[in-house]
Amino acid sequence: MDTQEIMDLDQKFVMQTYGRQPLALSHGKGAEVWDVEGNSYIDCFAGIAVNNVGHAHPKVALSICHQAQRMIHCSNIYYTQEQVELAQLLTQVSPHDRVFFANSGAEANEGAIKLARKYTGKGEIITADNSFHGRTLATVTATGQEKYKAPFKPLPAGFKHVPYGDIAALSQAISEDTAAVLLEPIQGEGGIIIPPDGYLKDVENLCRQKDILLIFDEVQTGFGRTGEMFASEISGVKPDITTVAKAMAGGYPMGAILANERIATGFEPGDHGSTFGGNPLGCAAAKATIEVILDENLVHKSKEMGSYFQSRLKELQAKHSIIKEVRGQGMLIGVELTIECGKLVDEARKKGLLVNCTAGNVLRLAPPLVISQEQIDKAVAILDEALVSIS
Numbered sequence: 001m002d003t004q005e006i007m008d009l010d011q012k013f014v015m016q017t018y019g020r021q022p023l024a025l026s027h028g029k030g031a032e033v034w035d036v037e038g039n040s041y042i043d044c045f046a047g048i049a050v051n052n053v054g055h056a057h058p059k060v061a062l063s064i065c066h067q068a069q070r071m072i073h074c075s076n077i078y079y080t081q082e083q084v085e086l087a088q089l090l091t092q093v094s095p096h097d098r099v100f101f102a103n104s105g106a107e108a109n110e111g112a113i114k115l116a117r118k119y120t121g122k123g124e125i126i127t128a129d130n131s132f133h134g135r136t137l138a139t140v141t142a143t144g145q146e147k148y149k150a151p152f153k154p155l156p157a158g159f160k161h162v163p164y165g166d167i168a169a170l171s172q173a174i175s176e177d178t179a180a181v182l183l184e185p186i187q188g189e190g191g192i193i194i195p196p197d198g199y200l201k202d203v204e205n206l207c208r209q210k211d212i213l214l215i216f217d218e219v220q221t222g223f224g225r226t227g228e229m230f231a232s233e234i235s236g237v238k239p240d241i242t243t244v245a246k247a248m249a250g251g252y253p254m255g256a257i258l259a260n261e262r263i264a265t266g267f268e269p270g271d272h273g274s275t276f277g278g279n280p281l282g283c284a285a286a287k288a289t290i291e292v293i294l295d296e297n298l299v300h301k302s303k304e305m306g307s308y309f310q311s312r313l314k315e316l317q318a319k320h321s322i323i324k325e326v327r328g329q330g331m332l333i334g335v336e337l338t339i340e341c342g343k344l345v346d347e348a349r350k351k352g353l354l355v356n357c358t359a360g361n362v363l364r365l366a367p368p369l370v371i372s373q374e375q376i377d378k379a380v381a382i383l384d385e386a387l388v389s390i391s
């Protein structure tokens with residue numbers, strides 16, 4: 001099928017929930033992808049910060065193949081070696097002691113909200129304006145963006161929003177019934193918003209003082225994306241619960257709640273569950289992915305190449321007044337424009353570069369962490385040309 005045939009069938013048979021680009025992808029390798037017509041692109045989006053180890057990584061692919069031939073799924077009614085090995089590995093790479101396996105970021109957050117309520121016996125969850133926590137009813141309510149939830153009322157009760165980065169507002173919002181504060185350590189979907197220095201540490205101190213749980217949503221920032229294994233390491237904050245998903249299993253759908261020993265006891269047998277969560281195939285994919293991140297030193301690479309990428313983008317900023325700001329951590333980079341970024345995204349794609357637009361005017365760059373310096377240079381050159389042709 002060519003791109004047009006695929007788009008026609010989508011138009012006819014798929015629910016029209018996505019604002020898609022007119023591009024049908026066929027395969028990828030590392031930080032490069034190909035469309036069904038055979039054109040190649042540098043992938044600076046990585047499936048929304050998912051393909052951190054790159055496309056078609058041989059170790060991840062082989063691990064999935066081997067596991068599929070042994071057993072894909074067996075339910076959580078039985079133990080598997082794959083699941084306990086992954087749980088142990090996650091406790092080694094994160095600041096946490098116990099794991100619950102889910103299938104997506106929204107599900108991980110949904111479970112974290114349940115855990116916080118069960119553990120504290122309180123109902124209220126405070127989140128930030130402009131945040132993004134998922135599309136289920138509870139997580140879309142947690143999400144601090146009206147456009148995502150307005151059509152779906154009535155929404156679940158128990159959520160309060162405060163401006164991101166404002167410790168006084170948070171302090172004021174806390175009540176007798178507050179169970180937890182749920183924050184992204186860097187707001188991803190909201191436009192790559194980095195909190196003011198010291199804010200997250202202040203939040204941690206406030207939570208400790210008021211005996212409230214601190215939950216970090218690291219669905220987008222986790223697994224090396226920001227130049228640390230988890231973004232919490234940047235601020236030195238130790239949250240009670242961290243939720244993860246996106247890059248966790250190299251593209252296989254998987255999410256998890258990571259919690260400290262004491263908090264994890266909030267869940268007792270029967271309290272929470274999932275049919276697919278932590279099935280052997282997902283666990284094999286995640287274990288291989290995390291091992292690749294460790295073996296290939298991708299966290300360090302994310303930091304080094306991320307700052308190289310940012311410095312190259314700042315050169316572009318000096319040339320093009322349309323670029324208002326370049327900001328980011330590691331390989332999670334935002335380029336804020338003075339205009340909406342749709343045209344630039346289109347122009348870049350036509351020239352062989354995939355980037356995403358978020359929050360209307362912020363280009364979001366989140367390439368596979370394996371991207372080479374040559375590929376970054378090529379991506380910057382394409383953006384340069386694209387900026388010229390739209391101005």
Ligand SMILES: *Cc1c(COP(=O)(O)O)cnc(C)c1O
Pocket residue numbers: 103104105106107109132133134135184188189217218219220245246
């Ligand atoms: C993507 C994202 C989610 C939702 O994850 P899904 O897997 O799409 O459910 C939640 N939180 C953050 C910070 C995200 O970036």
